[in-house]
Amino acid sequence: MTDTLNRRDLLKGTALTVGAAALVRTALTPAPAVAQGALPAGTIHSFAKGEVTFHTYVSPAQAVNVTSHIVxxxxxxxxxDATMLPPTAQEVSSLIVATGKPVSQAYISHEHPDHWGGAATIEGVTFATLPDIRSAIATEAAQGNFPEPVNVLNGPDLPIGLSEIGGVPVEFRHYTNTEAPHLIAAAFPDQKVIIVQDLVYNGVFFAPGVDRANWIATLEALRDDPVAETxxxxxxxxxxxxxxxxxxxxIRVMDEAMQAESPDAAAAQLRAAFPGYGGEFLLSLIPEYWN
Structure with missing residues (x-):
């Protein structure tokens, strides 16, 4: 596979390691994870660049298509990230086990519970993050809406900057005041891949964010970043x-919508502008951000 991927290439997938093949199929007919209870299965989408394979687990629509990535x-x-619910986190655990390889690094990208709510279900993995993110998670976890993520709260701090995993350069970046107060991204310079998490949603309504002007400026800078091919x-x-x-x-449309006469009017404006988007639940968060 060449280093440049278009959307069709991403949906085709590529050859995978033997350990992962049982769970990960070509994403044109994406592999269902193991459905649990009434919640439908998520899907797994994989591609390789060089000697690195990227697996993206996408939760079902009922769980707002939130992702976890296994590199x-x-x-x-x-x-x-660990997704939001125990059933989806269990599917992430199954994918980890299917690779037959140990986890040497794991981290939570930001404080929002749809990304860490399932952490306690992923046994044997300790998640690093930043102190500010961990503090916000501790505050949210104390409300009792999710299983206490001890493997996050007792985890280490993630060093920001250039690192190396398995001989592959990885740059951990810290972005502030975008979709979340603090957000970690992981860039792979040689593969030209960056894990941006909630800096970008794809086909799903966005949360309103902290500072939309700064969020836009951050994305504009990424447009010229060589690492951001995928x-x-x-x-x-x-x-x-x-x-x-x-x-x-x-985000520009959302910023205008947030000036509407009410949160309901703002949500209606976003639905009209992006009629094909999913994640209706995320529009219900608008009142929490309303000035």
Missing amino acids: EFADQLMVV LLVGHGLPATRGELDTAIAY
């Missing part, structure tokens, strides 16, 4: 650089 190196894994996002399927323009356009 597979020659002899180890990196895990990004984006692994926080909600929805993997995407390409062009999705940054779509996200910028969405």
Whole structure:
């Protein structure tokens, strides 16, 4: 596979390691994870660049298509986020086990519970994050709406900057005041892939964010970043650089909508502008951000 992926390439998938093949199929007919109870199965979308394979687990629509990413190196894994619910987190655990490789690094990208609510279900994995993110998670967890994520609250701090995993350069970046107060992204310079999480949603309504002007400026800078050929996002399927323009356009519309006469009017404006989008639940968060 060449280093440049278009949207069709991402949906086709590529050859996978033997350990993952049982769960991960070509994403044109994406592999269902193991459905649990009344919640439908999520799907797994995978592609390889060089010696690194990227697996994106996408939760079902009922769980707002939130993602977790498993980055597979020659002899180890990196895990990004834990999804929101125990059933979806169990599917992430199953994918980890299917690779047959140990997790050497795992982290929670930001404080919003749809990304860490399932952490307690992923046994044997300790998640690093930043102190500010961990503090916000502790506050949210104390409300009792999700199983206490001890494997996050007792986890280490994630060093920001250039690192190396399995001989592959990985740059951990810290963005502030975008969709969340603090957000970690992981860039792979050699593969030209960046795990942006909730800096970008793909086909799902966005949360209103902290500072939409700064959020847009952050995405504009990424448009010229060589690493951003392929984006692994926080909600929805993997995407390409062009999705940054779509996200910028969405945030601009959302910023205008947030000036409407009411949260309901703002939600209606977003539905009208983006009729094909999912994640209706996320529009219900607008009152929490209303000035």
